[in-house]
Amino acid sequence: MYRYDEFDETLVRERVAEFRGQVARRLSGELSEEAFKPLRLMNGLYLQLHAYMLRVAIPYGTLSSRQMRRLAHIASVYDKGYGHFTTRQNIQYNWPALIDVPDILDELADVEMHAIQTSGNCIRNITSDPFAGAIAGEIDDPRVWSELIRQWSSLHPEFSFLPRKFKIAVTASAEDRAAIKVHDIGLRIRKGADGERGFEVMVGGGLGRTPYIAETIREFLPERHLLSYLEAVMRIYNRLGRRDNKYKARVKILVAEDAAEFRRMVEDEWARSDKDSLDAPLDEIRRIRRHFTPPKFDRLAAESEAFDAARAARPEFDRWVKTNVLPHRQRGYAIVLISLKPIGKPPGDISARQMDAVADLAERYSFDEIRATHEQNLCLPHVRKDDLFAVWRTLDEAELATPNIGLVSDIIACPGLDYCDLANARSIPIAERIAERFADPEQAADIGELKVKISGCINACGHHHVGHIGILGVDKKGEEFYQIMLGGSGGADASLGVITGRGFSSSEIVDAVERLIRIYKANRVDGERFLDAYRRLGPETFKEALYGDAAHH
Amino acid sequence: MATLRITDEGSVVDSQPKGEEISLAQWREGARPEAGRFSLSIPNTEDIDGLAEIVARFDGVILEFPHFTDGRAYSQARTLRERLRFKGEVKARGAVLCDQALFMARAGFDALEIGDGDPAGFIRALAAYSVFYQPAADAAAPARVLRGAKREAA
Numbered sequence: 001m002y003r004y005d006e007f008d009e010t011l012v013r014e015r016v017a018e019f020r021g022q023v024a025r026r027l028s029g030e031l032s033e034e035a036f037k038p039l040r041l042m043n044g045l046y047l048q049l050h051a052y053m054l055r056v057a058i059p060y061g062t063l064s065s066r067q068m069r070r071l072a073h074i075a076s077v078y079d080k081g082y083g084h085f086t087t088r089q090n091i092q093y094n095w096p097a098l099i100d101v102p103d104i105l106d107e108l109a110d111v112e113m114h115a116i117q118t119s120g121n122c123i124r125n126i127t128s129d130p131f132a133g134a135i136a137g138e139i140d141d142p143r144v145w146s147e148l149i150r151q152w153s154s155l156h157p158e159f160s161f162l163p164r165k166f167k168i169a170v171t172a173s174a175e176d177r178a179a180i181k182v183h184d185i186g187l188r189i190r191k192g193a194d195g196e197r198g199f200e201v202m203v204g205g206g207l208g209r210t211p212y213i214a215e216t217i218r219e220f221l222p223e224r225h226l227l228s229y230l231e232a233v234m235r236i237y238n239r240l241g242r243r244d245n246k247y248k249a250r251v252k253i254l255v256a257e258d259a260a261e262f263r264r265m266v267e268d269e270w271a272r273s274d275k276d277s278l279d280a281p282l283d284e285i286r287r288i289r290r291h292f293t294p295p296k297f298d299r300l301a302a303e304s305e306a307f308d309a310a311r312a313a314r315p316e317f318d319r320w321v322k323t324n325v326l327p328h329r330q331r332g333y334a335i336v337l338i339s340l341k342p343i344g345k346p347p348g349d350i351s352a353r354q355m356d357a358v359a360d361l362a363e364r365y366s367f368d369e370i371r372a373t374h375e376q377n378l379c380l381p382h383v384r385k386d387d388l389f390a391v392w393r394t395l396d397e398a399e400l401a402t403p404n405i406g407l408v409s410d411i412i413a414c415p416g417l418d419y420c421d422l423a424n425a426r427s428i429p430i431a432e433r434i435a436e437r438f439a440d441p442e443q444a445a446d447i448g449e450l451k452v453k454i455s456g457c458i459n460a461c462g463h464h465h466v467g468h469i470g471i472l473g474v475d476k477k478g479e480e481f482y483q484i485m486l487g488g489s490g491g492a493d494a495s496l497g498v499i500t501g502r503g504f505s506s507s508e509i510v511d512a513v514e515r516l517i518r519i520y521k522a523n524r525v526d527g528e529r530f531l532d533a534y535r536r537l538g539p540e541t542f543k544e545a546l547y548g549d550a551a552h553h
Numbered sequence: 554m555a556t557l558r559i560t561d562e563g564s565v566v567d568s569q570p571k572g573e574e575i576s577l578a579q580w581r582e583g584a585r586p587e588a589g590r591f592s593l594s595i596p597n598t599e600d601i602d603g604l605a606e607i608v609a610r611f612d613g614v615i616l617e618f619p620h621f622t623d624g625r626a627y628s629q630a631r632t633l634r635e636r637l638r639f640k641g642e643v644k645a646r647g648a649v650l651c652d653q654a655l656f657m658a659r660a661g662f663d664a665l666e667i668g669d670g671d672p673a674g675f676i677r678a679l680a681a682y683s684v685f686y687q688p689a690a691d692a693a694a695p696a697r698v699l700r701g702a703k704r705e706a707a
Contacts, residue, residue: 005700007684007696007699007700008684008696010683010684011682011684011685011686011696014681014682014683014684015682017681018678018681018682022652038621038622039652121622151686151696151697153687154686155656155682155685155686156686156687157627157631157655157656157657157659157660157687158624158627158628158631158656158660158689159624159627160624160627160656161621161622161623161624161627161653161656162624227687235628238624238625238627239600239625239628243623243625272602272636274635274636277635277688278688280697281697281698281701283701283704284697284700284701287700
């Protein structure tokens, strides 16, 4: 993991001091809420329906157990005993008092954390593959480059007042676990023709009101030029991104208007830039890389007798292994996913006690490492197969062993009308009721991989456009209604879902989802996922299931 | 208009205009700097790269922040300093608030029209940070350079 040196530490401390001064000016009345708003928004502090919300950055989703314990401590002392993991690998606290926020930031700085640029029209927290360094098939460790970008983008003097927020994601595998094609910039680490390492640069993806899949503007960028190229993209966007309409201000609009022209301008800007000054020196990249040397894995047999015996003896352990455990690149190890989607609870929520339990497990069994995933779950990246049963038992005791990763109840949902003043409809109760409908683990396993994503308004924080089943809350004459979209994917085969037709009321929506699943099960060919079946069969079959019997109602 | 001038020796406020102003629109209508000191004011929608020969004839450039959330002039200032190597004064006008002063200084501004803003607040804000992660148009060495220097010293 990356550890701060004196420079990182000083910068974060100076940021806390600056924000403490700004909060004091607000509390004394020197700053109005209107004047304070842009300042707090530079530091992850939102004013929501009921209270302030503080979003804490978890750079590329990596946490140590010490950091997780501190997050638990903050939840206990300054909030209502829980936190909420987001779709951008961050954590949010929903009830902090303004006067406490500088102290919370000091507590975070003690463990090398901050809330810098978790909101505002700037470059947001960098996201990446939660399995970095653990999964087979990576061309490089994406965390090295994510950290380089984190530092470069922090308090950037030119790019802190962009037309709109800006999100960058990095991955290094063929399989995309960071949804890079729906980011403002997606970077895929790849090999060039001569074996040289570099990036495919994708720009202009995004969800929200007008979703787009990103365009590749450069097939191959040598890795040493990453920062100068990012500067060129950002400068073109800062200069030409629309500022007259916040719904047309994201870079995706600029790219969608004329991708070839956007590419030409970026290349032209880059050709004229002072790369020697802008690009990071090789020794700095090497310095960062040293923080991500692989842990000292034991030399183990590929199979574990204790593990196999436990699976045979305990069906509920076996079921959890099937859904929540993935192959590791190191022999004898596994990647463990911790579901934050217990049946009938808000997706992504975790109590302070549970955070402490995860921290203890990471310390004892996973080289002190924890990851947050963009699907609002947690991950222990490096667990010995021999230890899986012990890990499962502890997770089970902490109510963290829901065996539903990738299944119908592993739902992404935005906070919705329960918390958010932008929302048109509630999201969390819909997620809870769908999960309850398919609570039977045998039934859920039989349905197989199915990504349900729910947003409470068209801003799409619940990523409904890239759900296999996407659900969008809308307001219809003061009543909450839910539209269904089908066929979306945020993976390497990224696609945007297509709306099916009229929306469903809150009391109809769960039945509608069940009808979709029933028609999938009736038509699937062996082993075919819901998404594959949808792509093969086309929308009509599914629309018929949703609306075909409407005449009878 | 009270202007904070940022120099290597510190920052000072004065209200004296430094010479005459010509807007880019006036230039395009034929106005030219003659005897004395002249500054060119440029709207934030202009591509600075295309103005190299014009700005070279001025002692100063004035860039605009119609609202503090409109950050286009940061890119203009860096382009002026880093690409066009403009050595005259680069002044920020409009929504110039102390909370953005350091970003402005790093982007290459050395004069800020602070209006009735508190100069002490600006001077404090300019000194709020001692560490910077990225190279910009100011003289500050970014952390990655200082790290390298420290390694070599060790």
